[in-house]
Structures are given as C-alpha cells and as structure tokens.
Amino acid sequence: MYSSIGFQDQIFFNFKLVYFYALFCILHLFQYLQFDMLKFLFSILFIQFILCETSIAQTDWSKQLDHYISKRDEIDAAKKETIKNLLKDLRFTREEKNRDKEFSALMKSVKAYEYFVYDSAFKYAQAANLLAYRLKDESKIAESKSKLSLIMLLKGLYTSSIDTLNTVEYQYLSKDKRKEFYSTAYRAYYDLSGYSRDKHYSEAYKKLGHYYSRKLIDEFPKPSFEKVLGMALQEMVSGELSKAENHYFDLLNNFKLNDHETAIVTSGLGFIYSDKNESEKAKEFLMRASIGDIKAGIKETTACRSLAELFYREGDIDKAYQYILLAKADADFYGSEQRKFEISYTLPLIESARFQKENKQKKMIGLISLLVLTFSLIILRQLQKLRQARKEIVNSNENLTCVNELLREASRIKEEYIGYYFNFSSQYIDKLEDFKKSISRQLMTKSYDNIEQELKKYNPRNERQRLFEDFDRIFLKLFPDFVKRFNQLFDEKDRIVLKDDLSLNTDLRIFALIRIGVTDSEKIAGILNLSVNTIYTYKTKIRNRSIYPNEAFDLKVMAIKSV
Incomplete structure (x- = not known):
C-alpha cells in the first residue's frame, strides 16, 4: 500500500543527491576558474537549499x-x-x-x-x-x-x-x-x-x-x-x-x-x-x-x-x-x-x-543530470589541461634541474681546468723565461757546449706525462667515482684495474675527455698525442666490451655525476 510513498522518497533522495553533486561540480569549476562572484551565487543557492530543507522538517x-x-x-x-x-x-x-x-x-x-x-x-x-x-x-x-x-x-x-x-x-x-x-x-x-x-x-x-x-x-x-x-x-x-x-x-x-x-x-x-x-x-x-x-x-x-x-x-x-x-x-x-x-x-x-x-522532478533531474554531465565534461577537460600543464611544468623543472646541474658541472670543470691552465701556463712561461736567460748567457759567453746540455735537459715526453698526471688529478677530484662507475658498465673480466688510484690509463682518459665535453676525436687525438685512427680504435674496442649497446653506453658515461 505504501510502496508508492517509498518510491516518492527515493525520487526525492535521488533529486537531492544529483542536486548536491551538480552544485559540487559547479563549485569545483568556479574554484578552478576563480570566479568570485559565481562562488558567491553558489553560496546563496546552497543556503537556500538548506533553508528549504529546514522549512519542511517534521513537527513532533x-x-x-x-x-x-x-x-x-x-x-x-x-x-x-x-x-x-x-x-x-x-x-x-x-x-x-x-x-x-x-x-x-x-x-x-x-x-x-x-x-x-x-x-x-x-x-x-x-x-x-x-x-x-x-x-x-x-x-x-x-x-x-x-x-x-x-x-x-x-x-x-x-x-x-x-x-x-x-x-x-x-x-x-x-x-x-x-x-x-x-x-x-x-x-x-x-x-x-x-x-x-x-x-x-x-x-x-x-x-x-x-x-x-x-x-x-x-x-x-x-x-x-x-x-x-x-x-x-x-x-x-x-x-x-x-x-x-x-x-x-x-x-x-x-x-x-x-x-x-x-x-x-x-x-x-x-x-x-x-x-x-x-x-x-x-x-x-x-x-x-x-x-x-x-x-x-x-x-x-x-x-x-x-x-x-x-x-x-x-x-x-x-x-x-x-x-x-x-x-x-x-x-x-x-x-x-x-x-x-x-x-x-x-x-x-x-x-x-x-x-x-513526479514529472517535474523527473524533468528537473534530467536537466540537472545534463548540467552535471556538461560541467563534469568541462571539469574533466580542464583537469586534463591542468594535468598536461603540470606535467609540462614538471618536465620543464626536471629539464631545468638537469641543465642547472650541467651548468654547475661545466662551471666547476671550467673553474678547475682554467685555474690549472693559468697555473700551468705561468709555470711554463717562467720555465721558458729561465731557459731563455740561460741560453742568452751561454750565447754571450759562447759556451755552445753548455747550450747543447741545456737543450738536452728539456724532455717533451716528460712534460706531456706531467700534463696527463695533472689532468688525471683534476678530473678525479671532480669525478671521484668515475673509475668505479665506468667499470660497472663492463663484465667483471673486462673491468680496468689501475696501478695508481690517482692516475688514469689511456682508455679512461679518452672517456674522461668525452665526459667533460671534448667529443671530437681529432681534438682528443691532439691532446693525447695519438692519431685519430688510434682514438677510433680505442673507443670502438671499449664500447664493444661493454654490457650496454653503444648509444646506451655513451649515455651511461655522460650520466656519471661530478661532486
């Protein structure tokens, strides 16, 4: 007998549920769009609904x-x-x-x-x-x-x-x-x-x-x-x-x-x-x-x-x-x-x-449902745009962080090597100055035998080795884990074992130069006093021994962090 009353109550409950959801969606959208006046209007609607509910409260x-x-x-x-x-x-x-x-x-x-x-x-x-x-x-x-x-x-x-x-x-x-x-x-x-x-x-x-x-x-x-x-x-x-x-x-x-x-x-x-x-x-x-x-x-x-x-x-x-x-x-x-x-x-x-x-309520529910659907789609689209924008911001921040890290690293490398360059150049100029003075004195006294002895004292090979040692020292100061991380790219049997923890071998020097940005083989060959073909041979041999493909290997090398 009273089932129809229950149905009526259910309709009213569904109506309120849809109504609240619609208002929630509208508020969410207004908050996103920051429409202060529309927020105010929403508040008025919400208060009106609550007052309406209160006015039909049952008496004792x-x-x-x-x-x-x-x-x-x-x-x-x-x-x-x-x-x-x-x-x-x-x-x-x-x-x-x-x-x-x-x-x-x-x-x-x-x-x-x-x-x-x-x-x-x-x-x-x-x-x-x-x-x-x-x-x-x-x-x-x-x-x-x-x-x-x-x-x-x-x-x-x-x-x-x-x-x-x-x-x-x-x-x-x-x-x-x-x-x-x-x-x-x-x-x-x-x-x-x-x-x-x-x-x-x-x-x-x-x-x-x-x-x-x-x-x-x-x-x-x-x-x-x-x-x-x-x-x-x-x-x-x-x-x-x-x-x-x-x-x-x-x-x-x-x-x-x-x-x-x-x-x-x-x-x-x-x-x-x-x-x-x-x-x-x-x-x-x-x-x-x-x-x-x-x-x-x-x-x-x-x-x-x-x-x-x-x-x-x-x-x-x-x-x-x-x-x-x-x-x-x-x-x-x-x-x-x-x-x-x-x-x-x-x-x-x-x-x-x-x-x-009931017909009015059904029409109202239909209208509100349409509004809810519309606002839901709008909100969904806005949220998708927001997610995309946030994703782009995150990517930009990550890229910016990466760039900043690279800039910091490059700045540190430049700072170390420029300092080293000026110090080395100053020492070399002083040495040349002393050498010039010594030769001049010998020429004035016509001590040609002594000049020959002075010239024999200068050994380019030793000078280049000292240059390599200084390079190794500065590089390992910047990249203390380079040798360890580099060896992780190979099987145990193919890993490099150094006699001295403070110096690199030729294999490591080639990729150390690549790590600090010297990627041109001719420049690497000039620095290491090797032929270009030799550099290519070294690079190919080392890459082939790696457990990673060539491109991945190069990326892994570049990913080794400085301090």
Whole structure:
C-alpha cells in the first residue's frame, strides 16, 4: 500500500543527491576558474537549499503520527485478539443458553466492531435486536435499535439510521444508554444537515439535531462527555466556533478521555482551526486525532482525510498522498460508503498533483543530470589541461634541474681546468723565461757546449706525462667515482684495474675527455698525442666490451655525476 510513498522518497533522495553533486561540480569549476562572484551565487543557492530543507522538517506530532502509522498492524492485531476473546465468550453464553448473558456478549461484540468493521458490527447488532425481540425485553429492544442506528450512521446510511432512530422507544433505556441514544440522534441530524444540499432540509435537520442535544443537556445536568460534546457540536453547526472551541478544550482538559474520545475532541478542534485558516493548529490537532484513532483501532474516521486535504492545499503533496492513502485504507477496511465517497473527491486531485510533481522532478533531474554531465565534461577537460600543464611544468623543472646541474658541472670543470691552465701556463712561461736567460748567457759567453746540455735537459715526453698526471688529478677530484662507475658498465673480466688510484690509463682518459665535453676525436687525438685512427680504435674496442649497446653506453658515461 505504501510502496508508492517509498518510491516518492527515493525520487526525492535521488533529486537531492544529483542536486548536491551538480552544485559540487559547479563549485569545483568556479574554484578552478576563480570566479568570485559565481562562488558567491553558489553560496546563496546552497543556503537556500538548506533553508528549504529546514522549512519542511517534521513537527513532533508528525513524527509521533508516523511512529503510530508504523505500528498500525500491531495495534490492529491486538484488537483482533480482543475481539476473538469476546466471540469466544459469546459462543460460551450460547452454549449455556443464558439469553441475558448472550445479549450482553452480543452488545460487547457490537461495541468492539462498531468503529472497526461495519459488516461484523451490523451482523451482531441485528443478532442482538432479534434476541431482544425474542426476549420481549423493551429495554434491550431499544438498546439494540439505538446501536443499529449508530452503525448505519457510521456506514453513511442516513435514511436507514434515522428511520431506525424514530422507532426507538428511548424511555425504556437506562440513563447511560439514553445518553448514547441522544448522542447518536444529534450526530445523525447534524451530519445529515451538513451533507444536505437543500437549505430548507438542512435547517430542518439542524433543528432536530439541536432538539436532541438540548434534551441531553436538559435531562443530564451533571457534566459528561456526551453532554459537553453535544454542546460543542451545537455551537459548531450554529457557526459559533469560539464557543465550540471552549467546549472542546473543556473536554480535553477536564475529562479523563480514552483514545477514541481524545480523537473525537481533537478532530473537532482540527476542523475549527481549519475553518479559521489556522493551518498549523489544524494540522496539530488533526494529527493528534489520527494518533488517537490508530491507538484505539478506529477505522471509521475523518481526521486523516482532513489532514490530507490540508497538506494538499499547502502544496505538500507527499504528506497529502500518504494520509489520503491511509484514510482510504481505513474506509475500505471498515466498509464506510460515506467515507469512500468523500475520499473519491480528494484522492484524484492529490494523485494528479503527485503525478505532476513526479514529472517535474523527473524533468528537473534530467536537466540537472545534463548540467552535471556538461560541467563534469568541462571539469574533466580542464583537469586534463591542468594535468598536461603540470606535467609540462614538471618536465620543464626536471629539464631545468638537469641543465642547472650541467651548468654547475661545466662551471666547476671550467673553474678547475682554467685555474690549472693559468697555473700551468705561468709555470711554463717562467720555465721558458729561465731557459731563455740561460741560453742568452751561454750565447754571450759562447759556451755552445753548455747550450747543447741545456737543450738536452728539456724532455717533451716528460712534460706531456706531467700534463696527463695533472689532468688525471683534476678530473678525479671532480669525478671521484668515475673509475668505479665506468667499470660497472663492463663484465667483471673486462673491468680496468689501475696501478695508481690517482692516475688514469689511456682508455679512461679518452672517456674522461668525452665526459667533460671534448667529443671530437681529432681534438682528443691532439691532446693525447695519438692519431685519430688510434682514438677510433680505442673507443670502438671499449664500447664493444661493454654490457650496454653503444648509444646506451655513451649515455651511461655522460650520466656519471661530478661532486
């Protein structure tokens, strides 16, 4: 029965979920684009949504009503169990053939069924009436007829109810039963007055209702529920809503009421406040009436239908639909034609509004989904661009770091070797200067033999070896791990083993020169005093021994770090 309500809640939940996701996407995009004004507008939308959520928060009475709605089946089951026990008692009295007890058991069964299931209530009321006639007991006949009249009234059979009422000889009724009779009578005429479309008949029925309510008031001066209720109804149908309100509050505050009586009183207050357009109070008391009906297991009720109509007028279609379904379920369960007729006017209006709302929500969800998809694609594209830009920045930073490292290394190499060059050149110039002076002196003294001895002292091979040693020393200062890292490019058997850790051999010198940027074979050959072919031969032989391909080998050599 309530599955459609769950579906409605699910739609609303999905709607909120999509709505929040859409707003999140928009915010994310706005943050990325740094649109301050759009961020402000988003904040306004978000606050508006939260306020909207707060405005539809349930009241305490609404929560209580929802709680008791969830307990309806348990309450009804308990009532059915009570009725089951009453029917057992009825069967027992019939087996005893004690007619007085049987009549009492029948009336108890009627009482249990009268606001619960019409067919059963009518069945046992008829049985009680037939038994009363068999017993020829005027009091029991009047009592059973009065009860039959009430049950037909609850069914909506006004003519039959009043016809039966008119046959009741209520002078035979006890005081309590006579109060019940008067209550049934004024209620029947007041209800008929309200439903009659003919003003003449409506006024006539109203007068008859007043007649019976006054009889109850006059005959029973002591305050009672039936008496004060009659006074309240009399004022209501006369348009004296404030006076009726006072009577209802008198009942509510000064009488010990059961759940059913509480439902009757609060329902009356709900109708008064509804007529006064005080919708919040009307909803509160109609909710309280609905709670009382559920707790008492009452199925013949108007509170839920009236509550549904109030929520419908206020535009709360979900609540209206929930309560009209509840009212319809009660009317169907009881079998009240009048309540079914009343609901048949309201239910199509609420269902139509609900259908329109669902369509709007579906369209809205579709629109928001489209917006979400659009913004998601935009955000995705922007994120892709952002990732690409970040990747390029990272690559640029890596390249810049690499370039800076190379520049630092080149600067260090230049610093070391330029310093060495100036020092070496200065020493060489000093040596040449001394050599020149010595030769000049020898020439002046014509000591040609001494000149020859001086010339023999100069050994280019030793000078070049000293140059290599200085180069090795400076290079190993810059690249202390060069030999170790270079050897890692070969198998164990092909690795170079040096006699002196402070000098390089020709193989290592060639690639040391390449590492500091001297890659031209002619220049390398000139520096090392070797032929170009020899340099090529060395390079090829060394590369072929490596565990890496030639290109990879060269890259590995260039990757050896300086300090």
